[in-house]
Amino acid sequence: MGDDIHEVERTGEGVRIDGRELPVELVHQSDEPGVHLRINDRGYSLLNERSEAGWRIQLGGRYFDISVEDERTHAIRELTGDEDATGSSRDLRAPMPGLVVKILAEPGQRVDAGAGLVVVEAMKMENELKSEGPGVIATVYVEPGQAVNRGDVLVTFESESG
Amino acid sequence: MFEKILIANRGEIAVRVIHACRELGLGSVAVYSDVDRQTPHVLLADEAVPLGGASAAESYLNVERLLEAAHRTTAGAVHPGYGFLAENARFAQAVEDAGLVFIGPPASAIEAMGDKTAARERMGAAGVPVIPGSDGPLASIEEALPVAVQVGYPVMLKAAGGGGGKGMRTASNPTELESVFESAVREARQAFGDDRVYLERFLTGPRHIEFQILADALGNTIHLGERECSIQRRHQKLVEESPSPVVDPATRARMGEVAVRAAEAVGYRSAGTVEFLVDEEGFYFLEMNTRVQVEHPVTELIMGIDLVQEQIRIAQGEGILWRPDGTQPAGHAIECRISAEDPLHGFLPSAGRVKGLRIPAGPGVRWDAGIEEGVEVGLHYDPLLAKLIVHARTRDAAIARMRRALGDLRIGGLATTIPFHRAVMEEADFLAGEYSIRYIEEHPGLTRDTVPADWRDALLAAAVLLEEQTRDGHTATADRENGVAKGGLSDWQRAVDPWQRPVPEWTHSPE
Numbered sequence: 001m002g003d004d005i006h007e008v009e010r011t012g013e014g015v016r017i018d019g020r021e022l023p024v025e026l027v028h029q030s031d032e033p034g035v036h037l038r039i040n041d042r043g044y045s046l047l048n049e050r051s052e053a054g055w056r057i058q059l060g061g062r063y064f065d066i067s068v069e070d071e072r073t074h075a076i077r078e079l080t081g082d083e084d085a086t087g088s089s090r091d092l093r094a095p096m097p098g099l100v101v102k103i104l105a106e107p108g109q110r111v112d113a114g115a116g117l118v119v120v121e122a123m124k125m126e127n128e129l130k131s132e133g134p135g136v137i138a139t140v141y142v143e144p145g146q147a148v149n150r151g152d153v154l155v156t157f158e159s160e161s162g
Numbered sequence: 163m164f165e166k167i168l169i170a171n172r173g174e175i176a177v178r179v180i181h182a183c184r185e186l187g188l189g190s191v192a193v194y195s196d197v198d199r200q201t202p203h204v205l206l207a208d209e210a211v212p213l214g215g216a217s218a219a220e221s222y223l224n225v226e227r228l229l230e231a232a233h234r235t236t237a238g239a240v241h242p243g244y245g246f247l248a249e250n251a252r253f254a255q256a257v258e259d260a261g262l263v264f265i266g267p268p269a270s271a272i273e274a275m276g277d278k279t280a281a282r283e284r285m286g287a288a289g290v291p292v293i294p295g296s297d298g299p300l301a302s303i304e305e306a307l308p309v310a311v312q313v314g315y316p317v318m319l320k321a322a323g324g325g326g327g328k329g330m331r332t333a334s335n336p337t338e339l340e341s342v343f344e345s346a347v348r349e350a351r352q353a354f355g356d357d358r359v360y361l362e363r364f365l366t367g368p369r370h371i372e373f374q375i376l377a378d379a380l381g382n383t384i385h386l387g388e389r390e391c392s393i394q395r396r397h398q399k400l401v402e403e404s405p406s407p408v409v410d411p412a413t414r415a416r417m418g419e420v421a422v423r424a425a426e427a428v429g430y431r432s433a434g435t436v437e438f439l440v441d442e443e444g445f446y447f448l449e450m451n452t453r454v455q456v457e458h459p460v461t462e463l464i465m466g467i468d469l470v471q472e473q474i475r476i477a478q479g480e481g482i483l484w485r486p487d488g489t490q491p492a493g494h495a496i497e498c499r500i501s502a503e504d505p506l507h508g509f510l511p512s513a514g515r516v517k518g519l520r521i522p523a524g525p526g527v528r529w530d531a532g533i534e535e536g537v538e539v540g541l542h543y544d545p546l547l548a549k550l551i552v553h554a555r556t557r558d559a560a561i562a563r564m565r566r567a568l569g570d571l572r573i574g575g576l577a578t579t580i581p582f583h584r585a586v587m588e589e590a591d592f593l594a595g596e597y598s599i600r601y602i603e604e605h606p607g608l609t610r611d612t613v614p615a616d617w618r619d620a621l622l623a624a625a626v627l628l629e630e631q632t633r634d635g636h637t638a639t640a641d642r643e644n645g646v647a648k649g650g651l652s653d654w655q656r657a658v659d660p661w662q663r664p665v666p667e668w669t670h671s672p673e
Binding site: 008010014017022026033037039044047048058059062063066096097119121122125 | 328345348349352396506507508510511512513517518520541568569571572573574577578580581584613616617618619620621622623624625626627628629630631632
């Protein structure tokens, strides 16, 4: 998936990230949400919440999902080869809740990358969802007028050879 | 005169109007939908009346309910804010017919400016320059095609019934025009209940510069200088500043005079905004917004005026208190719209419960907000959460102040436009004041995922330390220490950060 993977080792004073020693201090402010982190004396104000695989952390107004895995869990996962069992990442999913306005593709149709597939209206604006890559449409799961939630599969592609 | 005002709106503008009421010693009545029961405007107002429903149509657009609420609370006037019914002439008339004061222009002026094609004609007749385009609404694509040829591509389709970016589409050739016509009509119908669209030549890289107007019932009409609003996405403004980096005093005087003439041509009263598109060849009337604007605070800060209080005073029949002092602005103001949209994922709307809110303060910083800690932000209404506005002596100082204030601002629980604004405040063309309404498409780096190296370290370290803190009991800690002591790698943790977007790319219809 092109994820960055880093080895972070806990040391007495802080952490070692990819071989670099960094002194770290984590400061909790009583009831206030979030934490304050100091690395090499430099401060960062972070908001953290639990996520499925680790932590969802906000910094500078942006959210970052960081999954944390210890060595043992990682080794088990490597052995079972359980990388991503949740279906093809090329399926078109609703990136947000909205209302389907129009379907632009039909099953069996071959589409190019960037071809419009479904038009979804949200917050009174129409948004055309496009195909990430070239492919053949397998199934269209929605119809105009239908409300969709974030993450709903809208269109699936036929698997390419193999 | 009236002593209590019903605010037919929600969010930050409702809060803004309540503040004005309170400072003027007037009572305030909030109205709210079922999902807004606990939002700041409801809790802040003297009185609050439920409208029921969740959708805008059931609640904030429900004229009957709004008038009932005014009657029940004996409010003597209605402030419409912006959006919802603010530019609906029938609503303004219904308010007046119910014996209440509408805090805004006369219904006739709303109607004159609200019908965009009629407004174009009227402005042309009053000697206000307009963009070449169709003479009236276009009934069909067949009617639009020859007009487009006559006007010259690229062209833009616009809703005759309203502004704000809804129902607008651009086309650079007949094929594109055919493909966007239908959705422009559909969006116009949904947004304004009026599916008429018209066509104008699309200027390729103009600036959007607008003039604040104030007119009273005694016949005084003045302008309060300009606002530069070129940083837009899908015709929704994101950053506004005043004065404009490109308007000198002579240009300000000339454009301001035209803006005043435009307002006078429709018998305007109250606060309003005349919008212009400006390119090398000149300036053109775009439209007049017959209400208070989202970005009104930048004018307030440099002109030392309270526009909402002026609206109320004018509605009470008083003359404009403020006198233009050669209309020269004092210092520089910038506003960033903080919306529930994710700029790093195609400005996708986001929703969630606000937590960890930290509001910037200190010299020259203003925060106009419709959110508070714990407020649930949904997808029913406009995504605007708050406006961060700064004022300083010079443009450079204002930018530095905005950068500082954005650094202090924290909103957890949902994605916001904060990262976009942080990027803009560092971007060279913005710093130089050289930008047009194509700014965002010309600077894709502003919405791209780039992570400073030290952030990455901070995030990884935080994740691992947080993980450690939440582990059960002492055993794990002891094991970990053993592992480290034994020589390192036996107990490292592996942090995987999917910087890549987890959802398919959200791309938008061509404009």
